[in-house]
Amino acid sequence: MGILEELDRHGIEGYLSRYRDKDLLRFLTCGSVDDGKSTLIGRLLHDSQMVYDDHLAAAKRDSAKFGTTGEDLDFALLVDGLEAEREQGITIDVAYRYFTTEKRKFIISDTPGHEQYTRNMATGASNCQLAILMIDARYGVLDQTRRHAFITSLLGIQHIVCAVNKMDLVEWSEDRFEEIRAEFSDFASKLNVKDLHFIPMSALKGENVVHRSESMPWHQGGPLLDYLETVHIASDRNLIDFRMPVQNVLRPNLDFRGFAGPIASGVVRVGDEVVSLPSGKQSKVKTIATFDGELEEAFAPMSVVLTLEDEIDASRGDTFAHVNNTPRLDSRLEAMVVWMSETPMQAGRSYLLKQTASESPVTVNGLRYRTNVNTLRKEDADSLSLNEIGRVELEAMRPLCVEAYQKNRGLGSFILIDRITNQTLACGMVVDRAPVERSLARRQASADAGTNISEQRGSVTTEQRAQKLGQKPFTLWFTGLPRSGKTSTAYALEEALFAKGMQAHVLDGENLRSGLSSDLGFSAEDRWEHQRRAAQVARLQNELGMISMVALVSPISADREQARRIIGEDKFVEIHCDAPIEACEERDDRDLYARARRGEIDGLTGVDAPYEHPQSADLVLDTVGQTIEANVERILAHLVEKGLL
Amino acid sequence: MSSYHLSHLKELEHESIQIIREVVAEFQNPVMLFSIGKDSLCMLRLAQKAFHPAPLPFPLLHVNTTFKFREMIEFRDNLAREIGAELREHINQEGVEMNANPWSLGSQRYTHVMKTEALKQALNEGGYDAAFGGARRDEEKSRAKERIFSFRTKAHGWDPKNQRPELWNVFNSRINKGESIRVFPLSNWTELDVWLYIHYEKIPMVPLYFAKERPIVERDGALIMVDDDRIPLEPGEKPEMRKVRFRTLGCYPLTGAVESDASDVPEILEEMLRTRTSERQGRVIDYDEAGSMEDKKKEGYF
Numbered sequence A: 001m002g003i004l005e006e007l008d009r010h011g012i013e014g015y016l017s018r019y020r021d022k023d024l025l026r027f028l029t030c031g032s033v034d035d036g037k038s039t040l041i042g043r044l045l046h047d048s049q050m051v052y053d054d055h056l057a058a059a060k061r062d063s064a065k066f067g068t069t070g071e072d073l074d075f076a077l078l079v080d081g082l083e084a085e086r087e088q089g090i091t092i093d094v095a096y097r098y099f100t101t102e103k104r105k106f107i108i109s110d111t112p113g114h115e116q117y118t119r120n121m122a123t124g125a126s127n128c129q130l131a132i133l134m135i136d137a138r139y140g141v142l143d144q145t146r147r148h149a150f151i152t153s154l155l156g157i158q159h160i161v162c163a164v165n166k167m168d169l170v171e172w173s174e175d176r177f178e179e180i181r182a183e184f185s186d187f188a189s190k191l192n193v194k195d196l197h198f199i200p201m202s203a204l205k206g207e208n209v210v211h212r213s214e215s216m217p218w219h220q221g222g223p224l225l226d227y228l229e230t231v232h233i234a235s236d237r238n239l240i241d242f243r244m245p246v247q248n249v250l251r252p253n254l255d256f257r258g259f260a261g262p263i264a265s266g267v268v269r270v271g272d273e274v275v276s277l278p279s280g281k282q283s284k285v286k287t288i289a290t291f292d293g294e295l296e297e298a299f300a301p302m303s304v305v306l307t308l309e310d311e312i313d314a315s316r317g318d319t320f321a322h323v324n325n326t327p328r329l330d331s332r333l334e335a336m337v338v339w340m341s342e343t344p345m346q347a348g349r350s351y352l353l354k355q356t357a358s359e360s361p362v363t364v365n366g367l368r369y370r371t372n373v374n375t376l377r378k379e380d381a382d383s384l385s386l387n388e389i390g391r392v393e394l395e396a397m398r399p400l401c402v403e404a405y406q407k408n409r410g411l412g413s414f415i416l417i418d419r420i421t422n423q424t425l426a427c428g429m430v431v432d433r434a435p436v437e438r439s440l441a442r443r444q445a446s447a448d449a450g451t452n453i454s455e456q457r458g459s460v461t462t463e464q465r466a467q468k469l470g471q472k473p474f475t476l477w478f479t480g481l482p483r484s485g486k487t488s489t490a491y492a493l494e495e496a497l498f499a500k501g502m503q504a505h506v507l508d509g510e511n512l513r514s515g516l517s518s519d520l521g522f523s524a525e526d527r528w529e530h531q532r533r534a535a536q537v538a539r540l541q542n543e544l545g546m547i548s549m550v551a552l553v554s555p556i557s558a559d560r561e562q563a564r565r566i567i568g569e570d571k572f573v574e575i576h577c578d579a580p581i582e583a584c585e586e587r588d589d590r591d592l593y594a595r596a597r598r599g600e601i602d603g604l605t606g607v608d609a610p611y612e613h614p615q616s617a618d619l620v621l622d623t624v625g626q627t628i629e630a631n632v633e634r635i636l637a638h639l640v641e642k643g644l645l
Numbered sequence B: 001m002s003s004y005h006l007s008h009l010k011e012l013e014h015e016s017i018q019i020i021r022e023v024v025a026e027f028q029n030p031v032m033l034f035s036i037g038k039d040s041l042c043m044l045r046l047a048q049k050a051f052h053p054a055p056l057p058f059p060l061l062h063v064n065t066t067f068k069f070r071e072m073i074e075f076r077d078n079l080a081r082e083i084g085a086e087l088r089e090h091i092n093q094e095g096v097e098m099n100a101n102p103w104s105l106g107s108q109r110y111t112h113v114m115k116t117e118a119l120k121q122a123l124n125e126g127g128y129d130a131a132f133g134g135a136r137r138d139e140e141k142s143r144a145k146e147r148i149f150s151f152r153t154k155a156h157g158w159d160p161k162n163q164r165p166e167l168w169n170v171f172n173s174r175i176n177k178g179e180s181i182r183v184f185p186l187s188n189w190t191e192l193d194v195w196l197y198i199h200y201e202k203i204p205m206v207p208l209y210f211a212k213e214r215p216i217v218e219r220d221g222a223l224i225m226v227d228d229d230r231i232p233l234e235p236g237e238k239p240e241m242r243k244v245r246f247r248t249l250g251c252y253p254l255t256g257a258v259e260s261d262a263s264d265v266p267e268i269l270e271e272m273l274r275t276r277t278s279e280r281q282g283r284v285i286d287y288d289e290a291g292s293m294e295d296k297k298k299e300g301y302f
């Protein structure tokens, strides 16, 4: 229904009140140069009657001058703005467009396809809930398409619509459409996208944009606009955790002291007990003051003013939260960073980190990895250049209030600013590393509880038991990436030792997980606990006089050191199954890596959890170039040399 | 959960308030450019909301070309008095001395002297490091790419290729001495949004926006109001009383009226929606070639 019909049906007051109550969907459009993005937007605006007559007249005039569509109106000219880009025939910046239909109001972030402009895409995506990815039906999924999809998901967009455009140039072929759908779906399964939708269309001819396509009766779904009007935007908003950064303190007179700021997440009510961070000072909300009168409650993303029962000293940059639900306060953080400057990021350099309402100097402690945006692989790197993306460790001068971006965009987002040029260098999305910390605390708490100081009360000693078995007890600790060959090697060794008449036993990490550790997952903390248990069992086996072989990924060196302490320096032999991740992935008959890359499992070592290479392993085995048998021989020789056999 | 819902208009309001507060927190000497038009009035209300119950923490700056409608000036002075805002007016004295007017200089040069240059003078004299403007991205194609915090060089220039990336609601407000920013809190508002906000917030408007019998002469198809006797009448030309209103307000000799019966906001909106022509069409200075807005911006007009 057009505006005129709406006016006729509801009258102007009816139209206005319906308009006022519409909700807002912000989406971005991205695609390679010439995929038809501007044409699509022009179509959306034109066919939904959002183009004023004089703009249309101007575009018609321009069509003759600059247009690429001959006699037809070039819809792209309705949207392209800057002179420079007209000359180059490409879109060079993020442009925002506005249109309204009977059902919704829309803001389009129109972002360019050109390779250099990853930064503009991230910019455009930062405030959006949905992304339209343009794919030229003739060329299918390109590197560009993959890159755009990745950035989109990195910025937390949950809904992706693939607009498979120029279907008129592939004879409206359903097979071609299905082919592209399959290819992109396969790629997208590696991303964190909740909702993926495909629409075949011709923006030029207006098929499946606003109106249903006549040329593609085989397509069951509706046109793009139908989808945009009805897609359920599961609220991005976090309404659970109340957080409000203080922007300004208002003191119009001695009786009024108000804290102004945007509610980043959650809900706050009069009477709520709140705490100001980092000071930790507590009070109760006295009023929520607004120009239009006091409120009983307020919620994200409102910008409000709070007054408190007590005179507490909070200032710009502080964060308010509920007393019983506070954000992490941490001077160290990790984030995915999109580098947006010609000057590369350098470890050791210091920058200004700006969150919603605070600024603090930070130092780059390190770059965990750089993500290759075309393959999504994690690569080793020591700097980030323009348009590169990586996971970065930062350290601030003082503790910051941060939260994982996925959980809270407001407290999880920041930009980095050059302290000298004042340029915006990068944007960052905080990654949760809370579990690591909790485990650190827990490790400290039980620092001694897990060592080998135990009181011997019976009279039968370990030595006596070992003597009876005719062997020396010890533990071989196999560490390495998943599928690096730990278990295979351990079992082969077990066989060899057994053949020599010895009592040896493999503790297979994965088996332990189905029993002893069935209550544990893969968080850093759970991994630590899992390992502690395995080490304790190995120690018990040693005390029984047995040889123990533990096959466990055990990625963290500190954790391996702990195992060494539990088992005892003299009985602990660390063996590193050293296989490159590519080889492990290749021989991964159980699809662990593939599933991790698809996001079906979290925290797989090597994919999205770190592996710290052992610095002082007793033995480093080449588990790709050498055979299992050869490796077993090496271990046996080493044990003899050590006097353990 | 569904009760925690904001309509799009409220969402825009809160977004703008956050922007305005951020500027006040981060800059030493901000000012609000106040043109007395509907966008300015909407922006002013948002600023009042941002700091309530405190008074406006910055002055309003009006660049007076000396050819503004008289009703605008009257309205401006009353409003400032009522809300207790500090109003600063700037007039380009060099222009006054050379008797700058649209007829002797032509509309382009006159606008350059009395508006573009005058604005630069005013900003330099005031030493402002941030200036709020009421521009919207939906106004014109080159506007669509404007940032909310728009960085300006010492010469008030705008470099479209060298804008800072702007993400979320996190704004980079760092500048060197002498540099400044323009801030556009209404960036994401459309013309209809502004009108609607004025309607539902009951924001008082300059009466020129509403239809009334006014003395009009017709020139090159534009309906020009004879607001005082400075306008040179052609021989035989005689102002006629016609029922008109203005879609935008500027200098009276350069602002075309439209014939209309609309006497309140809903009626204006009904007319606007039904005719579906751009508001800027009525402004004589914007008749120029495509791309000219961008030139003006590079010069520091915006």
Ligand SMILES: Nc1nc2c(ncn2[C@@H]2O[C@H](COP(=O)(O)OP(=O)(O)O)[C@@H](O)[C@H]2O)c(=O)[nH]1
Binding pocket: A480, A481, A482, A483, A484, A485, A486, A487, A488, A489, A551, A587, A622, A623, A624, A625, A626, A627, A628, A631
């Ligand atoms: N060439 C070679 N292949 C190995 C070696 N160790 C294991 N493999 C193979 O690598 C794959 C993964 O080994 P697995 O023991 O399941 O890995 P784990 O996850 O580290 O326990 C299997 O197909 C093994 O046969 C080795 O030392 N050399």
